[in-house]
Amino acid sequence: xxxxxxxxxxxxxxxxxxxxxxxxxxxxxxxxxxxxxxxxxxxxxxxxxxxxxxxxxxxxxxxxxxxxxxxxxxxxxxxxxxxxxxxxxxxxxxxxxxxxxxxxxxxxxxxxxxxxxxxxxxxxxxxxxxx
Numbered sequence: 326x327x328x329x330x331x332x333x334x335x336x337x338x339x340x341x342x343x344x345x346x347x348x349x350x351x352x353x354x355x356x357x358x359x360x361x362x363x364x365x366x367x368x369x370x371x372x373x374x375x376x377x378x379x380x381x382x383x384x385x386x387x388x389x390x391x392x393x394x395x396x397x398x399x400x401x402x403x404x405x406x407x408x409x410x411x412x413x414x415x416x417x418x419x420x421x422x423x424x425x426x427x428x429x430x431x432x433x434x435x436x437x438x439x440x441x442x443x444x445x446x447x448x449x450x451x452x453x454x455x456x
Contacts, residue, residue: 326367329445330374336455337380346376349389360407361390365427368410371447379414380382380454387411387450397436407438410446419449 336349338344349357349372357372358364368390368438377387388411393404396418406424411434416434420429429449430440 326370327374330371333447333454334375334449337375337430337450339388340454341381341384342388343382344380344388345378346380347378348373348376353389357389361423363423363427364390365421365437367447368421368427371450375450383414385411385413385453390421393418393432397432403437407432411449419446421446 336345336422346377354369354373354414357369372389376455377389377456379386380444388409390410393407393409394401396409397404406419408423409418409420411419418432419429420432420438422438422440428440429443429445430438432438441449443452
């Protein structure tokens with residue numbers, strides 16, 4: 326998986342040299358694991374190797390995982406357990422449903438989670454930015 330992620334990071338930086346991706350340090354990763362004890366290993370690895378930040382100017386943003394209520398507010402109870410990991414700098418956020426075994430999907434402008442055809446965030450990034 327490490328080689329796959331390193332290749333993806335290289336492809337992103339080659340296609341979008343203005344990208345600002347910062348690999349996440351161990352101290353931040355430890356805090357993330359405390360906050361989300363069952364976070365999938367592939368997501369942790371992608372943050373360690375690809376990093377977080379913007380792709381392009383800005384075409385896309387990769388985030389440290391955070392709860393959907395920070396965007397939609399606490400009244401969006403349909404998004405309980407939804408954790409955002411990226412967004413297209415428009416209306417769509419890539420996300421995981423932590424209440425359903427970290428199922429990958431997205432939340433669009435309508436504020437509803439929809440399961441993705443991609444198995445996980447890495448596959449999504451490969452589809453968008455090359456593999």
